[in-house]
Amino acid sequence: MKSTVETLSPTRVRLAIEVPFAELEPSLMKAYREIGAQVTIPGFRKGKVPAQVIDQRVGRGAVLQEAVEEAIPQQIVAAVKEHDVKLLGRPEVDIQEFADGQPLKFTAEVDVRPEVELPELSAISVEVDPIQIDDTEIDTQVDALRQRFATLKTVERAAADGDFVQIDLLATVDGAEVEGGQASNVSHEVGSGQLLPGLDEVLVGLSAGDEQTFVTQLVGGEHTGKDADVKVTVRTVKEKELPELDDEFAGLASEFDTLDELRDNLRERLTRVKKVEQLYAARDKALTEIVKLSGVPAPEGVVRDEVAQRKQSMAQELERVGASLTEYLEAEEKTEEQIDAELAEAATEGVKIQLVLDALADANDIQVSDDEFGHEIVHRAQRVGMAPQAYYDQLVQAGLAASVFGDVRRGKALAQIMEGVIMKDTDGNVLTLDDLRGAADDHEGHDHD
Secondary structure, eight states: OEEEEEEEETTEEEEEEEEOGGGGHHHHHHHHHHHHHHOOOTTSOTTOOOHHHHIIIIIHHHHHHHHHHHHHHHHHHHHHHHTTOOEEEEEEEEEEEOOTTSOEEEEEEEEEOOOOOOOOGGGOEEEEOOOOOOHHHHHHHHHHHHHHTOEEEEOSSOOOTTOEEEEEEEEEETTEEEEEEEEEEEEEETTSOOSSTTHHHHHTTOOTTOEEEEEEEOOSSTTTTSEEEEEEEEEEEEEEEOOOSSHHHHHHHSSOSSHHHHHHHHHHHHHHHHHHHHHHHHHHHHHHHHHHHHTOOOOHHHHHHHHHHHHHHHHHHHHHTTOOHHHHHHHHTOOHHHHHHHHHHHHHHHHHHHHHHHHHHHHTTOOOOHHHHHHHHHHHHHHTTOOHHHHHHHHHHHTOHHHHHHHHHHHHHHHHHHHHSEEEETTSOEEOHHHHHHHHHHHHHHHTO
16 A cells, blocks of 8 residues: 655645555455355355355446555554544545456545644633622522422412412313323422413413413324314412421521521532633633634644534434424524524634633643543533433444543543643632632532531
8 A cells, every 4th residue: 555645724634545446355255255244145154155156247337446455454554553643524536547357546635634733732821701700609509599498378369470370281182081081189389381372371370260262272292283172271379388487497498506507508609610710711712712812723623524413413302392493593593594594603612612622632641541431421411311321332333432531531631731821810819720629629518418
């Protein structure tokens, strides 16, 4: 095999590869074996069909085609190694010349990792807003606690928004009861929108014992999309009673004896949450500045693939909630071209950040230990509710284990950035990675309380 490499841009090269026909022999023999195992020819057992018979029945051209498709990726890998090409993304192959018994000549254009000139981290300074906590934010936290400890009291009046009702439902289409369209003694918060469209509007003003029929569109079953008549019968109306805001409530809702102590604790927790947000904002600003100073270009093919992947994920997510991309565009009052442009902008920035972090990891010889990789696997497996070994096996089968390894390595490079750059708030307070670790640890600890 002979190969040359031509630089097309800082992020793309063209490999020109010539493979003597003799070097295709292993791929050719493999093609005969695989085709022979697939075809059924009278008088021959599968896998025992002679090559000349396959040539007659299937065609020599089909065998050559399969051999070439099998050989090209191997030859590209060999050329990439020979020229030390830092490959990114998928090659675009163009076969120039090939005939039976003659050399295979083809080109492969590939995205490559560009050279990245990293700025001196200690020379970079970023500023973010200082942490500010308003009393109204504490009031919101306290009110959320009161809602959790609220009680329900039956009332002899019509239902209003915020009340809880016990109701019976019966759905019919064209006078016939819908299968599964009956429910008894259902608890529902008026105004929450948790059940059928149009139900909350009907419930307001109804008292215990009242019933009313309204029309709604069904979203499941054989009558999906059809209008149904739904009769709702109110059994009881209950209003929510919030506990008095005093020291007794503080003792009920927390480990604190007084309301002032509870509010102080909520302020501390909110401060920790905002500290994490503040440090993440500083991190993002630092990354943006480093990407700008390094002038790193984004490989077009990699960005294109990333945009396609993000758009597919968006469509799948919309499908999961029963919507389509067309409906989303209408709701957002955007065109598909605008969405594509937004995705391209985000993907370009994301690819540039990955390249910068990879370059920093290379420059500082950042390694990932087995323990660090294993911890990440366990963490991701827990998030999706899988056993770690099963999750890892799934990654390996999908060819994604190296991607997770790369994410861990980039995470360590990102930590070096946060340790190296100067991060401050506009009041002059210096922010450090230790603040993030402490705030995050405290926040996780409270999350598990």
